[in-house]
């Protein structure tokens with residue numbers, strides 16, 4: 001999502017927001033830039049398909065991983081400083097055939113964006129959970145064994161699903 005520079009974007013502007021323009025402390029800006037670098041490192045490891053491929057993918061695709069938790073914390077800090085709802089983009093690559101029925105991995109609720117692409121601020125994403133401040137897309141890779149096996153990363157845990165089906 002962010003090849004270089006700022007990891008913060010605005011769906012309004014369809015553009016990145018430079019980190020120096022965010023009303024954050026010097027320390028928070030510094031942490032954010034370091035986090036973005038770390039995210040890109042994970043992305044490179046995953047793309048490189050070495051021994052740590054799945055571990056790196058999990059860090060990016062599981063909202064409870066250390067990398068994602070830190071990213072979500074940055075979102076909270078930005079939201080507090082700007083007063084603008086700030087969502088964390090959850091990466092998704094491996095998926096299932098019924099991908100569009102995926103539930104929010106944090107709360108287990110439905111989070112599919114109904115509006116057609118390009119019609120609203122959030123319609124560039126297939127998924128958005130307001131309370132969890134999470135957006136995501138339908139997986140890019142669907143249909144083979146590996147996709148099915150790794151699709152569980154980024155899906156709600158069974159206990160979450162059970163709680164909500166009551």
Ligand SMILES: [Zn+2]
Pocket residue numbers: 104105106107108109111129130131132134
């Ligand atoms: Zn949620």
